[in-house]
Amino acid sequence: MSNGSEAAEVLERIGAERALGMYTKLVEIRRFEERIHFLFLEGNVPGTVHQYIGQEACAVGVCSALSEGDVIASTHRPHGHAIARGLPMRSIAAELYGRATGTARGKGGSMHLGDLSKGMLPAIATVGDNIPIVAGVALAFRLRHEPRVAVSFFGDGAANEGAFHEGLNCAAVYNLPAVFVCENNLYGASTSIQKVVKVENIADRAASYGMRSDIGDGMDVFDVYERASNAIGAARGNGGPTLLELKTFRYSGHSRRDPNNYMAKEEKSYWKARDPIALCEAALSKCGFLKPKLAAEIQASVAKEVDEAIEFALQSPFPEEQELYDGLYTSIEVPR
Amino acid sequence: MSNGSEAAEVLERIGAERALGMYTKLVEIRRFEERIHFLFLEGNVPGTVHQYIGQEACAVGVCSALSEGDVIASTHRPHGHAIARGLPMRSIAAELYGRATGTARGKGGSMHLGDLSKGMLPAIATVGDNIPIVAGVALAFRLRHEPRVAVSFFGDGAANEGAFHEGLNCAAVYNLPAVFVCENNLYGASTSIQKVVKVENIADRAASYGMRSDIGDGMDVFDVYERASNAIGAARGNGGPTLLELKTFRYSGHSRRDPNNYMAKEEKSYWKARDPIALCEAALSKCGFLKPKLAAEIQASVAKEVDEAIEFALQSPFPEEQELYDGLYTSIEVPR
C-alpha cells in the first residue's frame, strides 16, 4: 500500500465505518497499554506484563477481518489481541488484576487472556505451542463442515520452535481453515532475529509445507486487513491455510521493566516514524474519513473507557480462596 | 550420474580400491540383513528389528566419504550405518543378540547400535531426536576448532518432527560442520510420504534455514559418495552444513514381520529394478574394476564373515545380571 491512489481505493472498499472502527481499536490498545505500563511501574499490577505497543495494527487488521464464529489464539503478549477480538476491556483489566470479574476469573492472568465465547482461546504463553492447537481448532471446523476459521498469532521467535514446524505442516497436509499470523517484531525477547534465523522472511518457511504465504506491513492496519481478509477468505472457502507474516516492531520492553537496551537507537526511531496510529490517522484524514474533531472524540471516549476499565478492575473482588479448587476437572472435585 | 561417460569419470576419480570397498560394504549389509531377517523369523533374534535392505547405497556412499574422527548418528534402522561406518559385524551381531560382546555389552540392542570409538554414537530410536544431537556434536568440533564432521542419518518421516526443524535451524545459524542425510524411502512406517508432506523433496526444506541442500540417487552408491564428499568437504572447510536428501526405498518390512502390504506392487518392482548392488556391480563391471571371479570371491568372503559374526554372537555370553546396575552414572552407584 505504498502508493496513494491504491490506498484510497482500499479505504473506499473498507468503508468509513469499518475503517474508523479499526482506528478506534488501535487507539484503545495503545491507551490501554500505556496505562497498564504506568500502573505496572507503579507496582500496582501483579505479576509480569508483555505489552503490545507498536504492534497494534497487526491484531486490529487481522481481527477486523474475522467473523463471529472464528477463533483466535494468542501468546504471552495477548492484550492487543484480546482488545482487537472484542473482549470487554474491563474484563481484560480485571484479569490482569487477578479479579473474579476477569476473563478467567483471575485464574489466568495477563498471559492467559481469552474468552472462547468471544472467539479467543486462553492465550498460550509457551512460545509456539498455540500453533498446533490452532490447527486442531481448524480441524474441528473441518470435521464438522463449519465455515469457521482459526487464527494463530505468534512471534518471529516462535517460528524456531518445533511446534511451528509440526503445526504448519499438519495444517497444510489437511488443508485446514487456518491462518498463521507471524508478527515479526524483529526480536524474540532480547534476541535479534538476525542472530537466530538466516532467511529474510519467516514467510519463506511456508514453502517447506506447500503452504501459501504473504507478507504484510504490520504498521499499516489497512494493509494487514486486506491481506488477512484474503487469507481468511481462502481458508473459509476451503482454500487452505496461509502463513501471513507482518513486519512490525514493539516499542515496549519485552516484559516488565525491560528498557530495550539491546535495540539500536536508529532502529527504534526508524520504526516509530512509521507509527501504526499515526499512519492510520494520516490515511483516514487524507481520504476524509477522519476530521480532527472526530479524532478528539474517539481519543476522549477511549480514555474514558480505559479509566472505567481500570476502575472496574480495581473495584472488583478477588476470587474466594475456595476457587483455587474450581475449574480443573469438569466431572470430579480436585482429589486432595 | 545418469550418463555413462560421466559415471566412468566418477569411478576413475574414486579408484578401484575404494570402489570395490564400497561394493563389498553393500554386499556385507545385504547379506547380514538377509541373515538376520531369516533368523528373526525363526524366532532366534530377540526384540524387534528394523532392516536396511534396499537402502544400502545411502549408508555406504556417505560413510565412505568420512574420515576417521568424524561421527555419525543413526536411527531405529541402524544396522547398515553401523556396518558402513566400520563397526565389526560380529559386535553388531552380538549386540542384536544382547550379548556381553556387543557394541553396548547388550544394553542397547538393535535400535541403539553404536561405538563412539569407531565414530558412531549409539543409534537414537526416537524419530528425529538425533538431529539436534548431531548439531551438538558439530558444535563441539567447532568450539574446539577440530576439522571433524558430524553426520545425522534419518528418514523422510523424521523430517516432520519438531527436532528436525530446531536442529537444522541451529546448525545453519551456527554454520556447523554437519551433514544431515535424509534417506527418503518414501514411507514412514506404513505412511506414504505423500500423505504427510506436501512438497516434492525434503531437501526443499533446507531453504527455510538458509542451508545448502542436495538431492542424490540413494540407489547409486557412487552418486551418493560424490554428493556426500562435497557436503562433508564443505562442512570440514567451514562452509557450513548441508541437507542431503537421498531418494531410496526399503525392500524390507518396516519392522518385525511387516509384509509391506501398504506398498503398491509396481512401486516395489520399480525400485527393485534399480537395486543398489546390481547398479554398483554393473558400473564396476563396465569399467573393468569388477570381474565375475572377484565378485564371487567377495560374495564368498562376505558370506563367511556373516557366518562368523552370527556364530560369534551365539557363542558369546550374556552379560551378568549384575551389569544391570552398570554404566548409568559415572561417579556413583545406581541409588537403590
Added chain:
Amino acid sequence: MRMSIAEGLRFAIDGCMAEDQSVFCLGEDIGVPGGFGGAFTVTLGLESKYRDRIIDTPISEAAIFGMACGAAAMGMRPIADVQYGDFLLCAASQIVNQIAKLRYMSGGAIGLPLVMRAPVGVTGRGAQHSQNLESFFLSCPGIKIVAPSTAYDAVGLMRAAIRDPDPVLVFEHKLLYGSKGARTEKGTFDASSEIPDEYFEVPIGRAQLLRRGDHVTLVGSLLMSHFNMLAAEELAGEGIQCDVVDLRSIWPLDIELLHESVKKTGRIVIVEEGPKQGGVGAEIASGIAELIPDYLLAPIVRVAAPNTPAPFSPPLERAYVPRPSAIARRVRDLMSAS
C-alpha cells in the same frame, strides 16, 4: 464375546464413534489401508468405516496432541495416540502445559474431552521403547490416568475415557494387547475377557479387588496385576492369602479401597514395572503411611524395577522387571519378618 485388549479397545472406540460424530482418532499409521491399525492394531479396520475420522498424521507428536487439544476445546472428542509411551515426551509441553492446564487457566470455561493413548511396558526393545510413563504424568494435575489390565477393563475404561468431559490418558500394555498377525508380540500374556453385549463403563478413579486374602495387600496395575495374581496363587499354596488390588486408575488414585484392604491385612506390597524412584508406588506408599499408619503390622514394601533405564539384553531385561517369583519372595520375607 471373548476379546483381547486390542479388540476391546477397538470395540469401545468403534462403539463411541458410531454413536457420536465428534469422536475421532488421530495418530501415526492408525488408518493406512494394508497397514497396522496403529502400532498394536487397535484401530485396524476402523478407517474403512469412518474414513474422515481416522486421521493418519505425520510423525509429529507435539502436533498430534496440540491438535487434539484444539479440537477438544471446540467440543470434539479426539483420541490421540503415540506408538510407544516414551514418545509422549515429544509432546510433553502440549500435554502438561496445555492440555492439563487449559481448563483451569480459562477459569473453568473450557472443557477438554480428549483421550490420549500410550502403550507402555518393557518388551525387548531397549531403553527408548520401554519406559513406564505413569509416574511422570502422575505429577501432572489436570489429567486423569487409567490403565486397563484386562479386556473388560479396556472396553469399560476406554468408553468411560471417551465420554469423560476431561482429558484422560490411557496407558495400555504391549504384552497384554493380544494383537494378532504381523503385530503379534512375543511373550504376550492372555488378558482377554468375555465382553457383555451391552455398552458399559468402568468408572474412572476406582480400583478393583481381584482376589481376597487376609494376610497381605498386593497392589499394581497392567502387567504387574497379572504378576501379582500369579504370585498370590503361588503364595496361597503356602498358606499366605493376598488381597490383590488392580489400580485400574492411576489418577485419581483409589486410596480408599487400598485403605480398606490394608486395614484388613496390615501389610502392603506395592508392585511397579518401572523404576522405583519417584514412582507411582511412592504415591501409594505415602497415601498409606500418612493416613492409616497404625494399621500397619509391617513396613510398606515397594517392589519395582531398578533405578535405571530398561536394558535390552534378554536376561538383563528379565532381571529388570519384577517377576511373580520375586514378588512372592518379597511377600514371604515380609510375612516372616512380622
Added chain:
Amino acid sequence: MRMSIAEGLRFAIDGCMAEDQSVFCLGEDIGVPGGFGGAFTVTLGLESKYRDRIIDTPISEAAIFGMACGAAAMGMRPIADVQYGDFLLCAASQIVNQIAKLRYMSGGAIGLPLVMRAPVGVTGRGAQHSQNLESFFLSCPGIKIVAPSTAYDAVGLMRAAIRDPDPVLVFEHKLLYGSKGARTEKGTFDASSEIPDEYFEVPIGRAQLLRRGDHVTLVGSLLMSHFNMLAAEELAGEGIQCDVVDLRSIWPLDIELLHESVKKTGRIVIVEEGPKQGGVGAEIASGIAELIPDYLLAPIVRVAAPNTPAPFSPPLERAYVPRPSAIARRVRDLMSAS
C-alpha cells in the same frame, strides 16, 4: 564476599569457564549485549569475557538440550538452560529419552558431563511459568538433580554439577535469585551468603541439616527450606524444636540423613511447593515408611500445593503455596495429636 544466588551461580560458572575451555553456556537471551543475561541475570556480562562460549540460541528448547547432549558426548561440558522450568517439557524427549539414557544405552561407553538449569517456583505468572518440575524428573533414572536454597549452595552445587561427569539438572528458585536491575523479582527472599575466596564444591547427593531440634523433622528444598526455617523459628517460641533439613539434592536423595533425623524426632513433615500428587514428598515419605516405620511416633505429613496448576490471582496464589504459618500449623497439629 557476600553474593546473591544469581551472583553465586555466575561466579561458579565464570570460575569453571576460566579453568576449563570445555565449559560453555547455551540458552535463550543469555549473552546479548544490552540484554538480560538469561531470564534472571545469571550469565550477565559473561559474554564479554567468553565470546564464543556464551551461545545465544533460537527459541528451540529441544535443540538446546539436544545440542548439549551431542556436545557433552564429545567431551564438552555444556550448561544448557531454559528461561522457566516449565519449558523443560519442550525438551522432555531430549532430556529423558536421550540425555538420561545415552550412557546406559552405550553400555557405559559414553560420558555426558552436562548441566541443565531451570528456574522454578510460583511467582505471579500464572500456570505456565510456575510449575515445580522436580517431581517429573525424579521419575527419570540417569540424571542427578540439585536445588540450591542459598548462595553458598548455589556456588558449591553449580561447581559440583559442572565438574560432575554425569548429567545434572539444577533447579533454581525465582524468588531466591536476588537478581538486580530490570530483572528484580517482586517478593524476593534473601538467600545471599558469604562466599569463600577459595573454590569449593557442595557434594551432590547430600542433604544439610539447617537447624537442630528434637521434636519434629521438617524437610524441603529451595523456597520451602526458607519457609521451614521461618516455621521452625515460630515453633521454637512455643517450645517445639525442629530439625530442619534442606534436601540440596533431589536425586540421589539423602535418605540416610533423613533417617537419622527421624530416628531422633519420631516425626516428619515434608514440605513441597508443587502439587502433592506424585511429588518429591511421596518419594521421601516412602523412603521413611519403608525403612524406619518403627521410629515414627506420628503419621508422616506432607504439606504441598493443591493438586491443581498454579492460579494467577494473587490471593489464590498465596493460598496455593504452603506458607510458613501453614507449615507451623501442621506441625502443631501433629505434635498435639501424638
